[in-house]
Amino acid sequence: MKLVILFNSAYPSFGAAAKRVGNYEKGLKALGADIQVIPIPPLTQNPLFQILVPIYTLIRILTMKPAADILFIYGFGWVSKLFIVYYGKLIKSKIVFEVNEKPHSIRGAGRRDIFLKYFAPLNQFLLTRIIYPLADGFVVISDELHRFVSAYASGAAKIIKIPVIVDTDFYKKAETDKAPVEHPSMIHTATLNDIKDGILDVFRAFILLHKKHKINLHFYLANKIGLPGDLNNLQRMTEENNLANYVHFLDRPDDELLARYQAAVDFTIINKRNTEQNRYNFATKIGEFSALGTCILMTNYGEVNNYFADNRNCLFINDTDPELIASRVAELLQNDDLKEKLSCAGRETAENHFSLKATMPRLFYFFKSILYK
Secondary structure, three states, rough: EEEEEEOOOOOOOOOOHHHHHHHHHHHHHOOEEEEEEEEEOOOOOOOOOOOOOHHHHHHHHHHOOOOOOEEEEEOOOOHHHHHHHHHHHOOOOOEEEEEEEEOOOOOOOHHHHHHHHHHHHHHHHHHHHHHHHHHOOEEOOHHHHHHHHHOOOOOOOOEOOOOOOOOOHHHHHHOOOOOOOOOOOOOOOEEOHHHHOOOHHHHHHHHHHOOOOOOOOOEEEOOOEEEEHHHOOOOOOOOOOHHHEEEEEEOOOOOHHHHHHHOEEEEEEEEEOOHHHHHHHHHHHHHHHHHHHHHEEEEOHHHHHHHOOOOOOOEEOOOOOHHHHHHHHHHOOOOOOHHHHHHHHHHHHHHHHHHHHHHHHHHHHHHHHHHHO
16 A cells, blocks of 8 residues: 655644654554655745645646555645645545644634635635545544534545544653753643633733742743734733743754653643634644643543543643632642542553554554555
8 A cells, every 4th residue: 555645844844743744654654554755835824825835736746746545635725635636536546635623713823814714714615515525535633523524525435533643652762861840840832822722821820820829830831932912921921920930941842852841840731722723623732741641731622522531631621710720730739649640541541542553553444445445
């Protein structure tokens, strides 16, 4: 079985998408698939020139002429997908789409998204009514996306849910060489985005832990990337509460160093807002922290409810209630038995549901079933 993954970004690179593609490549190769990843980063991110992106994609495909039994398409807009589909039909390849976000569900995260949201209804209509019926299969990340795709896929198309994927062996190495951190401590590994990740209320809880609960908590952040308004608010709150000595920016560490920090801290807060985007997707970092045995406090919107339960392998929080977030952190830090229970249960969840061993055999036979149906 020759499988080509067409990926609309740089590869290898940082970020959840590249990690997922990397896990596909590693896991499927181990099972005997002949697999190749072809990255096609977009020509431009400028929304005024989006029409150039599919043309550039088509030129790259025709130049490289990838041959495969299955073209596994990760990302791309509906026009680029249409070009790829017809190229696939020309070389008699099966077409499978990866769907890990509800299309066009991102709202207001940046200037590009603010501009493109006006075209979202039309783009989603064309994607679902024209492109989806042409696919032989779909790989989705959540039950909500399974239901969404099922409404538009052809009757002959196959659909499989593959949740977050974690290379547990990679994270076991990080546990043996943890980064030096102050304790107690937490970490935030995503961009600083209040719309998606509720970072401002996490910071408010951080302040309450210092001022109300008298816990000198250290806060590690993987980067300083975010919207200017959010960054300014975080800086202001830090300065007003004299917490600069407890806030540590890591300057975008590579995957190995970041994993060492993720393993070293006491817990993380994944404060996903109750948005359409978050109800349909499933954050990769939930699987990563689980694999490391790092305790997770998170909201319970969407797919997480299929794998996590409060006080069993995580602590649930309310995304708009800093007081509750702070009190749950205090509860965790004052109870070593609870920390140990959540840590062990998190590792078990990752091994049973998110590991390459748990996910890749199902995906391998899914591709086989499409090829030989």
